[in-house]
Amino acid sequence: MLAGETIARSYRVRPRRAHARARSYAATIRCCWGVSLVALILASRLQGIISGPIVKLAHTAATVAIDRNLLAARGQARNDKSVILIDGFNEMLSQIEARDDELRAAARRAGGARGRAGPPKLKKQ
Secondary structure (H helix, E strand, O other): OEOOEOOOOOOOOOHHHHHHHHHHHHHHHHHHHHHHHHHHHHHHHHHHHHHHHHHHHHHHHHHHHHHOOHHHHOOOOOOOOOHHHHHHHHHHHHHHHHHHHHHHHHHHHHHHHHHHHOOOOOOOO
């Protein structure tokens, strides 16, 4: 005490309680580390299973876009759960290919008809 005022109080720490509390905290930390390690191992193993087919499909889409080869997606593996996604992608490519064929045929017909009739004549004013 200083001039009748309390400056600080000291508490007596019981070593057994402090040691028990420290052990409890250490056990909690070890448990958290263990759970985190298990989650990391599971995530690393599942990552390839889940994202592998999607990455393969994205690679195929890039190949189709760059090379304009619509047949690149045809031989996809059928051993995973992404069959619906791959089949939808292949169906979309088939529709695009059919539209391209129709456009080419229409362009040939239009070019052939224009070749017989000659170029359109402009009216003079």
